[in-house]
Amino acid sequence: xxxxxxxxxxxxxESSPFVEVVFPIPLDxxxxxxxxxxxxxxxxxxxxxxxxxxxxxxxxxxxxPSLPEGLGESAVKPVLRVLDSEPLFxxxxxxxxxxxxxxxxxxxxxxxxxxxxxxxxxxxxxxPPFEDYPPMGEPLALSAEQEAGLARILADxxxxxxxxxxxxxxxxxxxxxxxxxxxxxxxGVLYLVPEIALTKQVVDAVxxxxxDRCAVLHSGLSPSRRLSEWxxxxxxxxxxxxxxxxAVFAPVANLGLVVIxxxxxxxxxxxxxxxxxxxxxxxxxCADEGARLVLGSATPSAEAWSLMAEGTLExxxxxxxxxxxxxxxxxxxxxxxxxxxxxxxxxxxLARVKAEGGQSILFLNxxxxxxxxxxxxxxxxxxxxxxxxxxxxHKDRNRLLCHYCGYSEAxxxxxxxxxxxxxxxxxxxxxxxxxxxxxxxxxxxxxxLDADTAARKGELDRILDSxxxxxxxxxxxxxxxxxxxxxxxxxxxxxxxxxxxxxLPDFRAAERTFSLVVQVAGRAGRFSPDxxxxxxxxxxxxxxxxxxxxxxxxxxYAAELAARRELGFPPFSRIIRVVFRxxxxxxxxxxxxxxxxAAARSLxxxxxxxxxxxxxxxxxxxxxxLHVVLRAPTMGGLHRSVSRLVREFEPPPDCRLETDVDPVSxx
Ligand code: ADP
Ligand code: ZN
Ligand code: ZN
Numbered sequence: 001x002x003x004x005x006x007x008x009x010x011x012x013x014e015s016s017p018f019v020e021v022v023f024p025i026p027l028d029x030x031x032x033x034x035x036x037x038x039x040x041x042x043x044x045x046x047x048x049x050x051x052x053x054x055x056x057x058x059x060x061x062x063x064x065p066s067l068p069e070g071l072g073e074s075a076v077k078p079v080l081r082v083l084d085s086e087p088l089f090x091x092x093x094x095x096x097x098x099x100x101x102x103x104x105x106x107x108x109x110x111x112x113x114x115x116x117x118x119x120x121x122x123x124x125x126x127x128p129p130f131e132d133y134p135p136m137g138e139p140l141a142l143s144a145e146q147e148a149g150l151a152r153i154l155a156d157x158x159x160x161x162x163x164x165x166x167x168x169x170x171x172x173x174x175x176x177x178x179x180x181x182x183x184x185x186x187x188g189v190l191y192l193v194p195e196i197a198l199t200k201q202v203v204d205a206v207x208x209x210x211x212d213r214c215a216v217l218h219s220g221l222s223p224s225r226r227l228s229e230w231x232x233x234x235x236x237x238x239x240x241x242x243x244x245x246x247a248v249f250a251p252v253a254n255l256g257l258v259v260i261x262x263x264x265x266x267x268x269x270x271x272x273x274x275x276x277x278x279x280x281x282x283x284x285x286c287a288d289e290g291a292r293l294v295l296g297s298a299t300p301s302a303e304a305w306s307l308m309a310e311g312t313l314e315x316x317x318x319x320x321x322x323x324x325x326x327x328x329x330x331x332x333x334x335x336x337x338x339x340x341x342x343x344x345x346x347x348x349x350l351a352r353v354k355a356e357g358g359q360s361i362l363f364l365n366x367x368x369x370x371x372x373x374x375x376x377x378x379x380x381x382x383x384x385x386x387x388x389x390x391x392x393x394h395k396d397r398n399r400l401l402c403h404y405c406g407y408s409e410a411x412x413x414x415x416x417x418x419x420x421x422x423x424x425x426x427x428x429x430x431x432x433x434x435x436x437x438x439x440x441x442x443x444x445x446x447x448x449l450d451a452d453t454a455a456r457k458g459e460l461d462r463i464l465d466s467x468x469x470x471x472x473x474x475x476x477x478x479x480x481x482x483x484x485x486x487x488x489x490x491x492x493x494x495x496x497x498x499x500x501x502x503x504l505p506d507f508r509a510a511e512r513t514f515s516l517v518v519q520v521a522g523r524a525g526r527f528s529p530d531x532x533x534x535x536x537x538x539x540x541x542x543x544x545x546x547x548x549x550x551x552x553x554x555x556x557y558a559a560e561l562a563a564r565r566e567l568g569f570p571p572f573s574r575i576i577r578v579v580f581r582x583x584x585x586x587x588x589x590x591x592x593x594x595x596x597x598a599a600a601r602s603l604x605x606x607x608x609x610x611x612x613x614x615x616x617x618x619x620x621x622x623x624x625x626l627h628v629v630l631r632a633p634t635m636g637g638l639h640r641s642v643s644r645l646v647r648e649f650e651p652p653p654d655c656r657l658e659t660d661v662d663p664v665s666x667x
Pocket of ligand 1: 140141142143146165166167168169170171172173321322
């Protein structure tokens with residue numbers, strides 16, 4: 001081939017003998033390597049090269065005809081291997097990676113690692129995954145409310161809408177028809193769901209409706225499968241993508257619509273660095289690419305609710321349950337004076353439902369802290385006098401601790417509210433409930449569904465199938481049972497202890513508790529008018545429990561937003577959290593104190609520094625954790641100075657620093 005006439009897209013080696021490569025390391029810079037003559041390492045391809053003395057895989061982000069100043073020809077190492085024959089980048093990938101790195105305070109390489117598939121080899125026969133589905137699921141004739149919502153969504157080519165509708169009100173069908181209309185305009189669609197394992201029905205519905213133009217992206221795919229789905233999207237063969245959090249980066253060309261189903265879900269926020277929020281990324285993409293954004297939930301996040309209240313996010317209401325069924329009746333059971341984890345009322349209902357041939361779901365929030373300190377007479381818990389979040393009881397030290405500001409106190413001998421001497425810690429664990437169930441109802445068959453179950457291949461499907469077939473009477477589960485599961489045989493939902501998440505030392509505790517109770521309650525009575533929900537609590541008079549029992553979303557958010565405003569928590573402020581981790585407690589303290597001091601010197605005047613304090617989860621796998629919580633009314637100035645601070649800060653040896661912009665939890 002004549003080197004004077006380069007093939008489009010493949011630059012002649014002579015014109016750019018060097019490539020710029022970024023690696024998934026915290027260092028935000030590109031490294032220059034000599035390009036191999038063949039195969040060409042183009043922008044967007046992965047290459048292997050020596051980084052210092054070890055081999056590492058990075059992404060080519062640029063090509064350059066000349067070396068950077070000060071770098072001699074002989075010092076430049078060659079690329080060792082090119083891993084991709086075709087680039088992985090979509091047209092917007094570099095831009096989005098830079099934005100992500102800036103926003104979430106990481107390097108471009110770390111951003112790309114979160115965005116792109118890591119598979120090495122594509123499976124030899126790249127068959128579309130859902131070809132065994134009938135080509136098209138038929139669209140349903142919409143109800144008047146659905147029709148009106150769809151019309152509003154399609155009214156603009158861009159714009160943000162919120163489909164707010166109780167569980168079972170037919171949001172999925174509206175999303176699907178909005179997707180169809182967007183495809184007819186010749187534009188692509190991204191359909192995000194919280195976690196594939198929990199939303200299989202929705203994923204199946206999307207796949208069935210759109211057949212082989214649909215790609216599925218989620219963490220359960222093998223890396224090579226993920227890569228081949230990615231290639232189908234890049235090539236345009238798939239223009240509808242359904243998937244969990246990281247699918248928000250899918251290289252859909254000419255994006256026309258992003259759907260975020262169950263928008264309030266915490267799993268849209270990444271739990272590891274970069275800790276991006278898929279909703280935030282989706283907003284950015286929709287704004288840049290001129291696409292529609294449609295969020296949906298029965299229990300919107302406080303952020304979304306306040307945007308709707310302000311009128312900056314248009315709310316579309318779905319009020320009726322379309323598959324029949326009635327809104328669940330929620331009965332609150334006061335656990336004070338009960339023994340064990342199953343109240344007399346719940347036990348009686350379990351027995352009745354079994355006798356009538358029905359099924360029950362028992363919901364238990366195993367996540368979080370099993371230990372909290374409360375009054376057994378009035379149910380009051382102890383709160384920090386500085387932060388107004390619940391204090392956590394540390395059994396080993398016999399201290400109550402505030403995990404926001406570090407305040408601690410000895411457990412009181414008497415209740416501060418009612419004077420009762422009957423105060424102490426309590427814990428409700430899954431194992432205990434399982435035991436109690438087996439002991440009191442030997443004739444009842446039960447199965448447990450939690451993250452451990454879901455991790456075992458095939459186990460989740462097996463349990464769900466036997467429950468659907470009626471071979472299991474009681475399904476006992478964590479938040480996994482709260483999601484999109486629909487079982488016609490379920491007549492009773494028992495919330496074993498609604499307080500566990502309410503007592504978490506986190507400003508979102510009430511919001512999470514409320515939405516969990518509403519979502520769990522929605523599992524009952526979806527197909528029958530006699531569904532019943534029993535909510536067990538030590539704090540029946542707490543406003544959160546009262547709003548949740550009444551399914552009063554409006555009332556809850558009015559109260560919750562007023563409290564957030566009062567305490568200066570999001571959405572009335574923005575937070576950046578900096579966590580210090582070390583195997584040695586004094587190193588972590590040293591780092592956190594030095595950082596807090598530096599922050600005090602450089603943060604804008606309207607910013608506050610909370611801490612340093614131990615994180616509520618104060619040690620993880622032998623590593624000690626501390627945090628500094630930085631808060632300001634708006635993100636702009638806060639973000640700029642924290643960004644600089646993090647770049648310049650030198651943590652002490654053996655101390656690692658992690659940042660979280662807009663944390664969803666402060667645990
Ligand atoms: P949501 O996502 O709001 O919880 P779903 O999408 O699960 O609600 O819908 C609940 C049920 O209503 C489903 O069984 C669905 O098939 C049914 N449904 C939705 N739209 C219609 C419609 N227009 N006509 C009849 N049934 C519908
Ligand atoms: Zn009391
Ligand atoms: Zn405090």
